[in-house]
Amino acid sequence: MGPEIRQDSVLVGEQHILQDLPSDIRITSDFFRRDVLEVAPSLPGKLLCRRFDDGKIFKSRITEVEAYRGTDDLACHASKGRTARTEIMFGAGGSVYVYLIYGMYWMLNFVTGEQNVPQAVLIRGVESVSGPGRLAREYGINKDFYGEDIGISLRLWLEDSDEPVKVYSSPRIGINYAGEYWASRPWRYTACIDKR
DNA sequence: GTTAAGATTCCG
DNA sequence: GGAATCTTAACG
Numbered sequence: 439m440g441p442e443i444r445q446d447s448v449l450v451g452e453q454h455i456l457q458d459l460p461s462d463i464r465i466t467s468d469f470f471r472r473d474v475l476e477v478a479p480s481l482p483g484k485l486l487c488r489r490f491d492d493g494k495i496f497k498s499r500i501t502e503v504e505a506y507r508g509t510d511d512l513a514c515h516a517s518k519g520r521t522a523r524t525e526i527m528f529g530a531g532g533s534v535y536v537y538l539i540y541g542m543y544w545m546l547n548f549v550t551g552e553q554n555v556p557q558a559v560l561i562r563g564v565e566s567v568s569g570p571g572r573l574a575r576e577y578g579i580n581k582d583f584y585g586e587d588i589g590i591s592l593r594l595w596l597e598d599s600d601e602p603v604k605v606y607s608s609p610r611i612g613i614n615y616a617g618e619y620w621a622s623r624p625w626r627y628t629a630c631i632d633k634r
Numbered sequence: 635g636t637t638a639a640g641a642t643t644c645c646g
Numbered sequence: 647g648g649a650a651t652c653t654t655a656a657c658g
Contacts, residue, residue, distance in 0.1 A: 515654095537653085537654090538652070538654090540652080541640090560641055
């Protein structure tokens with residue numbers, strides 16, 4: 439059974455290739471070039487979209503994210519300084535930051551903010567998948583996506599959704615090591631997606 | 635070179 | 647409650 443052919447795909451040789459999506463649907467890099475505390479709360483409800491190598495396209499609405507904000511934030515990897523791992527976070531918003539945790543789970547993040555302002559949003563869940571480790575696994579995200587430009591990538595992108603969402607904020611998960619102050623910042627944003 | 639710990643998940 | 651599993655960062 440071949441891949442589902444969409445209207446926005448085009449035949450190139452023997453393969454159907456997904457066209458770059460119209461700018462009024464796809465979220466552009468500009469969206470991410472703002473403070474992470476503006477970007478993160480506006481992500482729940484948006485569609486996280488993936489085109490796999492076999493041409494199949496998977497989309498699910500984001501339900502849970504967390505903001506990691508700059509060198510002061512002791513829960514943010516950038517607080518350790520500019521290293522090979524954190525380098526991408528020091529670039530302008532719109533690229534992908536992925537890293538391996540506990541030797542087995544990839545964490546999917548989107549860099550936000552202006553150049554030299556290291557921030558990122560961790561995508562912790564979508565409607566069909568709970569948990570950041572399982573999410574990356576379902577979406578086939580690994581180190582190959584480090585630095586991917588979310589504004590132009592043909593295999594990973596975001597789309598707007600008109601579904602109304604209520605967004606709640608609460609403390610971030612699993613970062614008690616950062617100390618009480620940073621662990622208590624309400625920078626986790628969860629969506630309650632209305633299903634009428 | 636060595637080591638401790640981690641933005642997690644699954645099993646008992 | 648604890649293991650799985652390995653990269654990163656800190657230290658010698």
